[in-house]
Amino acid sequence: MLKKIIILLLITIAGVKAKAQTPDEVYDQYLDFNLKCLEGKADEAMKMGEKILKLTDKLPAKSRTSFYNGLAKLYEDDNQSVEAIPLYEKVAVAEPNYYVVHRALGYLYVKTADVWYAKLSSGGTEAFNSYKAAVQKALPHLEKAQACDPSDETLALIKKLYTDIKDDTALKSLQTRIGTLGKKCVDILSE
Template sequence: MFKKIFFIVAVAIASVNAKAQTADEVYNSYLDFNLARLEGRTGEALELGEQIMPNVAKLTDKARTSYYYSMGNLYENDKQSVKALPLYEKVVAAEPNYYVGQRALAYMYGKKVEELSKKLNASEGAEYKRLYDLYVAQVKKTLPHLEKAQACDPSPETLALIKSFYKFMKDEQSLKTLNARMAVMSKNCIDLLSDK
């Protein structure tokens, strides 16, 4: 009995030690992940990225933010939006001026807006009111990210979408101040993440 318990404890310790990586080992894995991603080896990049995830805290703050964006992008392109969304949220929280992350997050939130819009158009009565409130809340969640992306990388389509949301909500004040807000936001734009 004692040998059996000793064996189980030894195996458990060995498996924990096997998974625990030093900061240098995690960073080397991160470099391998980036190389696979840049060379278009998507499946391998996803696998390497998922191996990094349990030890991601050992990366520097900037490398971690870059990793989160890259993994989010890989997940999104692999039709795993549920996994991509929280990673994009971490990117925007860490680097709010990174407009590429803002646009990615706006796109993810926009999917929910589109979903709610279809349900809203097919509803009536109390259900319409409930869905309308959900729709407006989701639009309000999406707009700041769209505005930052538009401020840093203007697009007629994005601007039209922003304006249509404000018009739908009958928010004339936000429409009037849109250009001034975006002018301020445009002064602090980051288009590339550095991991150094």
């Protein structure tokens, strides 16, 4: 009988310790994550963010988007593009007019394109096709960023990329697209 009571007590304790976190607890962790980011404690914030990442379904939608953006920025600053890109993509889907995320995605995709560009002289058709695919992923994001926050550097890059992939038609219609894309721009994520 004593064995049964002890086993029941252990199961109860384990159940209490393993309980799922409430939305309020996850939101509090999210606030702590933001505080660590503001304090410049990137390593601590990243560790917290990775724990929260498994619980994002408990955050309100706007907070979730802001969280993804914050964690992606930490990854990007730490040269972890592979981890940053999927989070930035979630932000772009949730806030398609938030041009800051488009600039980040555009330049991260250009990094991938640069790897293929370096292989163009020896890689033949496969290298060019891979380069072109990476450039085509980058360009819509760069164009949105350029439309909302014009930059000589970004514009020059866009033109170079179109020239590199030999897309004169898209290059000729660039200003029209940028004009259209610039009509709806969001520069700050709201909660």
